[in-house]
Amino acid sequence: xxxxxxxxxxxxxxxxxxxxxxxxxxxxxxxxxGVRKMNILNKEVHIYYCTGLCDSEFIIMLxxxxxxxxxxxxxSSKTKDVIKNHLAHQQVSTAKNLDEIIDRVxxxxxxxxxxxxxxxxxxxxxxxxxxTPSEPDVEKVVRGARDGYTExxxxxxxxTRRRLRDERLRNEIVQIGDRSKTDxxxxxxxxxxxxxxxxxxxxxxxxxxxxxIPMADKTVEEFIVKQGWNPYPLVRYTERPDVAAxxxxxGHVLVFVDTSPSVIITPTTFFHHVQHAExxxxxxxxxxxxxxxxxxxxxxxxxxxxxxxxFVLNTELLPEHIDFIxxxxxxxxxxxxxxxxxxxxxxxxxxxxxxxxxxxxxAMGLIAxxxxxxxxxxxxxxxxxxxxxxxxxxxxxxxxxxxxxxxxNKIVRLIMITLVLIFGVPGFMVGFTLVIVFLCxxxxxxxxxxxxxxxxxxxxxxxxxxxxxxxxSKVRPSIVRPQNHKKQSN
Numbered sequence: 001x002x003x004x005x006x007x008x009x010x011x012x013x014x015x016x017x018x019x020x021x022x023x024x025x026x027x028x029x030x031x032x033x034g035v036r037k038m039n040i041l042n043k044e045v046h047i048y049y050c051t052g053l054c055d056s057e058f059i060i061m062l063x064x065x066x067x068x069x070x071x072x073x074x075x076s077s078k079t080k081d082v083i084k085n086h087l088a089h090q091q092v093s094t095a096k097n098l099d100e101i102i103d104r105v106x107x108x109x110x111x112x113x114x115x116x117x118x119x120x121x122x123x124x125x126x127x128x129x130x131x132t133p134s135e136p137d138v139e140k141v142v143r144g145a146r147d148g149y150t151e152x153x154x155x156x157x158x159x160t161r162r163r164l165r166d167e168r169l170r171n172e173i174v175q176i177g178d179r180s181k182t183d184x185x186x187x188x189x190x191x192x193x194x195x196x197x198x199x200x201x202x203x204x205x206x207x208x209x210x211x212x213i214p215m216a217d218k219t220v221e222e223f224i225v226k227q228g229w230n231p232y233p234l235v236r237y238t239e240r241p242d243v244a245a246x247x248x249x250x251g252h253v254l255v256f257v258d259t260s261p262s263v264i265i266t267p268t269t270f271f272h273h274v275q276h277a278e279x280x281x282x283x284x285x286x287x288x289x290x291x292x293x294x295x296x297x298x299x300x301x302x303x304x305x306x307x308x309x310x311f312v313l314n315t316e317l318l319p320e321h322i323d324f325i326x327x328x329x330x331x332x333x334x335x336x337x338x339x340x341x342x343x344x345x346x347x348x349x350x351x352x353x354x355x356x357x358x359x360x361x362x363a364m365g366l367i368a369x370x371x372x373x374x375x376x377x378x379x380x381x382x383x384x385x386x387x388x389x390x391x392x393x394x395x396x397x398x399x400x401x402x403x404x405x406x407x408x409n410k411i412v413r414l415i416m417i418t419l420v421l422i423f424g425v426p427g428f429m430v431g432f433t434l435v436i437v438f439l440c441x442x443x444x445x446x447x448x449x450x451x452x453x454x455x456x457x458x459x460x461x462x463x464x465x466x467x468x469x470x471x472x473s474k475v476r477p478s479i480v481r482p483q484n485h486k487k488q489s490n
């Protein structure tokens with residue numbers, strides 16, 4: 001653990017403070033940090049700022065107010081109090097050391113230092129560059145809100161509070177990173193969330209000792225949950241404020257990280273990753289239907305290809321009425337290698353689509369589908385059935401609501417295919433069993449990953465399998481250990 005830095009107090013001689021701040025912040029070298037010097041009530045006043053992170057209109061308004069005040073009072077024995085009362089802003093705090101001044105200024109706030117005073121004022125005039133709230137690409141819905149989180153942590157907490165105007169909603173902010181000093185906010189309902197969970201997350205955040213977290217929430221996640229080599233996601237990400245607010249009401253704790261449009265939801269189980277906001281924007285019947293279609297797609301993405309390869313390698317397992325399954329012609333390349341090449345090819349195409357400008361992505365898709373795919377079949381590199389089943393597995397992956405879960409399922413699918421190739425039927429059965437046992441062994445923040453299937457909770461499992469009407473959903477999930485178990489008062 002790094003030793004705690006000794007704080008530098010504010011000197012009553014403003015010139016000495018100026019020299020120290022110039023040296024530490026690079027004022028005069030870095031164009032985006034500076035100081036505005038004024039004479040107010042016969043006292044020298046310095047205003048430190050960071051261009052680009054603060055709202056210039058607010059600063060100009062404050063300067064005008066101070067100049068008008070100077071003309072009105074001329075002189076005063078209580079200069080500090082008078083200046084503080086004329087800082088026309090809702091968020092004005094006091095700073096007692098220069099280290100805090102530096103942190104706040106480089107976060108977009110402004111610092112006001114007065115000659116002869118050993119305290120300074122911090123005014124929150126932050127205005128971070130960024131985009132306006134828009135619908136997330138990954139979590140689109142046919143019906144529902146079109147606003148989504150942005151890279152601005154203040155804006156994100158405001159989007160959540162707009163949906164939860166509860167006085168018991170807490171947003172506690174800390175800074176992580178010795179150099180980046182990134183803002184991280186823990187959000188929870190004080191009378192609902194488990195105090196033990198809140199304490200654990202705070203302790204894990206406090207233990208983080210690193211230069212910076214430019215990769216934002218992903219870095220924080222790896223410190224909190226200790227992912228290791230486990231491919232399955234241990235936290236859920238969302239960019240939708242309505243989804244985040246729903247989880248807060250259930251008793252979850254959210255972690256916002258500045259510069260990231262995604263919010264971390266803790267704790268989560270496997271079944272948290274298979275639900276989508278669209279199911280709750282439709283009627284219960286339609287929502288249940290959509291959920292089962294998604295389940296079907298996910299099962300297809302994991303087990304269809306290994307099962308097909310098993311039948312191809314062991315044709316005697318096929319019943320007579322479906323004995324047409326399998327390649328109709330011989331190929332010079334083993335089926336296993338064809339599947340492997342096709343799987344890797346789809347991943348290459350997906351990455352190429354991400355890095356291809358949108359104006360060229362359609363042309364790239366046509367080239368991949370028509371030229372590469374069809375010609376590869378014609379020349380005998382692939383048999384058509386391999387392309388069919390690999391495509392079905394890929395579509396099943398895309399139907400998985402959680403991107404992280406879909407990638408984990410792909411890894412499991414490749415392992416299952418290899419086991420089938422080597423061991424045949426026993427390989428398929430052992431592989432399936434190992435997947436279930438592995439999922440059962442995962443614990444995330446003392447939360448069983450396969451709950452409510454293992455340990456078995458029939459009422460909660462029913463709500464996973466069937467989209468229950470909101471009036472009938474009266475109890476919060478017990479897995480988050482909420483203080484208040486009832487969602488509805490009656």
